[in-house]
Amino acid sequence: xxxxVAVILLIAIMYFLIPICMRFxxxxxxxxxxxxxxxxxxxxxxxxxxxxxxxxxxLFLCLVRLTKTQNKLKSGxxxxxxxxxxxxxxxxxxxxxxxxxRFTVPEGKNINQTAEIISRTINIDKEKFVKxxxxxxxxxxxxxxxxxxxxxxxxxxxxxxxxxxxxxxxTPDMYKRAKEINVPFKDIIIIASIVEKEAAKREERAMIAxxxxxxxxxxxxxxxxxxxxxxxxxxxxxxxxxxxKFDSSYNTYKHLGLPPGPICSPGIESIKAVLYxxxxxxxxxxxxxxxxxxxxxxxxxHNKNKQAIDKKRN
Numbered sequence: 001x002x003x004x005v006a007v008i009l010l011i012a013i014m015y016f017l018i019p020i021c022m023r024f025x026x027x028x029x030x031x032x033x034x035x036x037x038x039x040x041x042x043x044x045x046x047x048x049x050x051x052x053x054x055x056x057x058x059l060f061l062c063l064v065r066l067t068k069t070q071n072k073l074k075s076g077x078x079x080x081x082x083x084x085x086x087x088x089x090x091x092x093x094x095x096x097x098x099x100x101x102r103f104t105v106p107e108g109k110n111i112n113q114t115a116e117i118i119s120r121t122i123n124i125d126k127e128k129f130v131k132x133x134x135x136x137x138x139x140x141x142x143x144x145x146x147x148x149x150x151x152x153x154x155x156x157x158x159x160x161x162x163x164x165x166x167x168x169x170x171t172p173d174m175y176k177r178a179k180e181i182n183v184p185f186k187d188i189i190i191i192a193s194i195v196e197k198e199a200a201k202r203e204e205r206a207m208i209a210x211x212x213x214x215x216x217x218x219x220x221x222x223x224x225x226x227x228x229x230x231x232x233x234x235x236x237x238x239x240x241x242x243x244x245k246f247d248s249s250y251n252t253y254k255h256l257g258l259p260p261g262p263i264c265s266p267g268i269e270s271i272k273a274v275l276y277x278x279x280x281x282x283x284x285x286x287x288x289x290x291x292x293x294x295x296x297x298x299x300x301x302h303n304k305n306k307q308a309i310d311k312k313r314n
Contacts, residue, residue: 077148107267140262193262196270197226200291205273222252230263
């Protein structure tokens with residue numbers, strides 16, 4: 001009995017002291033916590049401690065036992081601030097996360113498309129979102145993912161969250177691999193963004209990445225249609241002769257080397273394909289019309305592939 005009273009007093013003291021301390025030492029940064037179905041209170045406490053949302057797992061579990069909520073923590077995705085305190089966190093875990101908004105940004109979307117997708121769920125100023133992202137030169141770095149956010153989240157906070165997710169997904173091993181192949185990481189993201197738009201089939205990404213590397217090594221223009229479409233701000237199945245002449249530094253039919261920046265936010269698979277390209281001497285590829293591509297080592301074979309595809313279509 002005395003031990004139980006002592007625990008209650010300790011929790012009460014922590015309840016009053018922690019919020020006061022947090023005002024001086026903590027920031028209000030939001031942290032997303034996923035509680036999966038079947039997660040025990042101990043697992044949840046460990047996750048909260050790892051994200052620095054609580055000071056002590058033991059103290060949190062004591063509170064769980066005292067409030068008899070061991071089997072009442074609901075699965076879901078929660079958005080907690082680092083100064084919420086464990087009483088508020090436990091109350092939220094008990095009530096559920098039904099107040100969060102959910103949106104998904106697929107791979108291969110640019111800033112404008114991302115703003116449009118988010119606006120379908122959240123009341124944001126699309127122009128403001130695009131301007132902030134453009135001013136920060138963050139095209140390519142808004143990680144494609146499913147997000148859960150609070151009502152009233154700002155455009156700035158959305159961009160910070162998505163950029164933060166990019167930094168979480170890009171591991172030290174990826175940076176190490178970029179150094180091994182002697183390619184600046186910003187160029188990895190640029191190439192990956194082009195691969196993301198060019199490759200409809202996952203298994204072809206490394207091949208397409210290798211073709212672009214081979215062309216760069218041989219001082220050839222990339223001649224990627226998707227970079228021209230990005231420059232023009234349109235989407236169409238095939239470029240015509242006038243399109244290829246479009247005046248832009250993103251037009252890889254006119255300019256040697258890489259475009260000045262990414263053309264979309266690539267997914268992790270495309271980034272990995274660029275970090276680990278296929279071992280091939282292919283210099284050309286052409287769409288077969290079914291999502292796949294035909295690859296060739298030289299212009300003669302490339303023209304044969306195009307003729308075969310045209311014949312099949314006709």
